[in-house]
Amino acid sequence: MAGRFIDREEELEYLERLYREGRPHMVVLYGRRRIGKTELAKKFIEGKKSVYFHAVRQDLRLEAERLARVVSRALGTYVEPDFEEVFSRLAEQGRVVVVIDEFTHWVEEDPRILTVLQRVWDEYLAQSRVFLLLVASAATLVEKSFSYGSALYGRRTGQWKLGELEPRFVRDFLPNYSLEELVAVYGCVGGVPFYLSLFDPSRSLEENINALFFSKGGVLYEEAENLLRYELREPYTYFNIVRAIEEGATSYSEIADKARVSVTTLPKYLHVLEKMGVVERVKPVLGRARPVYAVRDNYLRFWVRYVLPNKDRVELGAYRFRLQEMWDYLPLVFEEMVRRSLKHLWRKGVLPFLGTCGKYWERDLEVDVLCLEGEKVLALEVKWAELDAGEARETVQELRRKLGYREGYYGVVAKKIHGYFEGLKVELADLF
Template sequence: MFPFIDRREELKALRERLTGKSFELIIVYGRRRVGKTRLVLEAVKDLPHVYYLAVEGDNLRHFRETAERVFPEVRYSREDWEGTLHALKGKVIVIDEFPNLIKENPQILSLFQRVIDLDLLNSSTKLVLLGSSVSMMTEKVLSYKSPLYGRRTGSMKLRPMGFFSLREFFPKAGWKELVEVYGMTDGIPFYITQVKLPFWEWLEKELSSPVSFFRDEVDFLLKYEFSEVSTYKRILEAIALGKTTPKEIRDFTGLRHSDISPYLRNLIETGLIVREVPVTEKRTSKRGRYYVADNFLAFWFRFIFPNLSRIEEGTFSAEEIRETYDHYLGFVFEKVARQFLIELNKAYKLPFRFTKIGRWWHKKEEIDLLALNEGEKKALFVEVKWKSLSEREARGILKDLERKAELVGLEEWEKFYGLVARSIEDKARLREEGFLVWNLEDFELIKNNRWENIKKLQEL
């Protein structure tokens, strides 16, 4: 098993709440495999606690049996939820997959509300509820209609870890291979811990394994959220294949406009897709595009889903993925570059400290990343290329970026231009001319916290 990695801020926040003297009701939720259980168990590992993984039925009996093994006095309590929770007053209680309790007994929410209000609220009890069904946790536990609304003292939606966390899992790997791994795993701990290096050798073995997690993983994930999954799979496939507008998705799936909107809304709510608008526009802009939220889903629908039959037959090879993988990584590397710039922003402010960052597009013109400080009226335009660029190619990309920047309409703003690529020939010369250019070599500095000042960066 890998040691506990990253999540330092989340772990610190949980520890502070769990070691305090007041009552806490903490909700931790997020997509399956994102690491909720590992995080919470790390937070309570040296605290006396009850950890219970809820199942589909008879949860009260199973919970009591689990609690009695840690706190024997529970066996003398009344054999219902009120009596059991009263016996655990002042303790740390963790209930994983709480939606299973709701499915078994929808009244459990009102019951927990009553126990909290009448018995636990003025105690030092810590109650932590975890859930992988984002839709159910949002609707049943977190919404203002929930009986628990107003009782929770904290909530945490756990998201995938950032790209730079992968170096802690694979300290000897090069950045190129880490980008390749990230293209399949995103920052989702379960998928990361399945991978063995070299990546392509492992992927070949995994695809040929009769017990590969690839086959059923997405079905399991979708069944956590939706009762019927076929339409959602079709929509996710469309988006993963580059159909990003409602019309493109509708044409690919054959769904009418009136049919597709609720599906897209549900996929956004559960965190499986995101809707983005040009960074210069309001969130309500009608120019929104849809993207698959994590790389694993994008990878699965791009490479696994269309080839499931061949994988079963043993006639599909990882080499076929490798042939087009660099093209696929173009979009993945944009996500990596965005995280890279955010790290630079935290540590150095670049030429200025940006307050927002995102894509920009208009008709057929696109800019991969545009970072803005609206107060100072400063903008950083960045192109991202998963390629090895000659100096001439880099100059051509930067010159075209200057052309596209004029289309954005920030006439009186101070503008800066940047490029992030796999490798760039003669970076120093481009930097001397005022361009901000980075390649994979510069990632090492971020990871090692060696960004001391902009001047040093320019001298590299």
């Protein structure tokens, strides 16, 4: 399954639309590691005149030599090992896609490369038909590279932050797993294509989790540390913040206290984690309750919840993960899956409309999913359980009470609802 390209239709259409314009473009494709940026770029250049180059962290004179060799092979003629010469030759090639994968490696090696790229764009590419696709994993460095005051400020003609796959695509990786097992897989790795491809369909879920997360040679055992160390100088400070949020701290003061971080420096750390897509600041869709912080990245959430506390025992070979340990975690995963599947449910006709959607809370009241569109209201209560029709009706009545019996659509999301239920219902199978 690792070599199979899944979904990304919206992203491909975006790139194709820009490509069809025929004019020069500098497009930035970025997102966390393992999210599928390289595969998307390679899919996009299929059947097109193109040059693909993967940057590495080394002296830029050596990088210029590598790039010149790649371009020389593509053009069938010698190109001098100089950035300006390389791009001036590419500018003569008509409509060609040039992919520089992990271009921020160059920026980390020598920030002056931004000035070189500015000059290359202004003098050669801006008057050409070259489609320059810059791919990057370091979100904070991408932000700095194109911010006001940077040499590349104002040159970018498009950008796309590549996110996770929708929850429904988990089934494409593990078609023989039960729907409940797919929820557990999503709770372990979210919709990150590379991580999903690591699960062996011939193994049980518990065997896969232990092999990937809880053995010293497991691919996902140290991946979390590598993921944060790749972009951050203080990875364990960030881990402590993520863990504090996962354990229930939601306000600045609570997070700072639990993570042992100064309240004055915490906003800087949270900003970086938000840019990376690790945490998110959640505001209620209705009312004036204060926003809270939540962990958005399921892989890191699972890692800080289960792997980090047990690392000593894993190192000794004295720990084995049991699926029962996830029982209190799966209701949270299911609720998040529902919120991330709303567009899919609407497209399928399961939901009547979407509008602005999110959670709602006010004092002691909480609604799992609330969507507003003008005067229209759609409210859903999410239950990680099988319900009979009577329990579903009681749930809807309670939901109506929470919202003051406001007119609208009220429904229940559950694993399964047995018996005749006349209200709006969403079952686990609908998510896939």
